[in-house]
Amino acid sequence: MVTFVIVSEYSLTSPTYGGGEKIAGGPIYDLSRVKSIIHDGKGLTLWTKDCVSNVRELGWENSDVIDLVLQLRDGDYIDSEWCENGRGAYAACDAYSLRVKEWVETANREMLIGYFVKFAINKLGTMVLTISCHT
16 A cells, blocks of 8 residues: 655545546635735745746746736636655645736747646645746
8 A cells, every 4th residue: 555645735535646646626725715825925835846946947936926826816727636746745736827918028028928837735724835837
């Protein structure tokens, strides 16, 4: 029997083979609750090495990720799935895609930039664990 360390508050199912498995019936987390957890500029952690790297490549800080999540709408939801952090811990995550109008210096104009963000709420309900954040 495989034992998983699950760090997200969602616990209706569990991963069976190590992450990437879709979770039906999502979204798992109420988006307004996610926003309330991170609203004061706290309550967000970049939970995977890939997420830390992606955010760094964007030239962003945690506050920029918070700003992105605060812009999400229910209609931006994609799906839910189990994710592993590379250290044996698993989180049930919701994935969202958002297009944001931004000034692109190299193009000398505003363009729609697509962002993908995936997150979970921790077991205590006090932290949003960000698994992915990239273009």
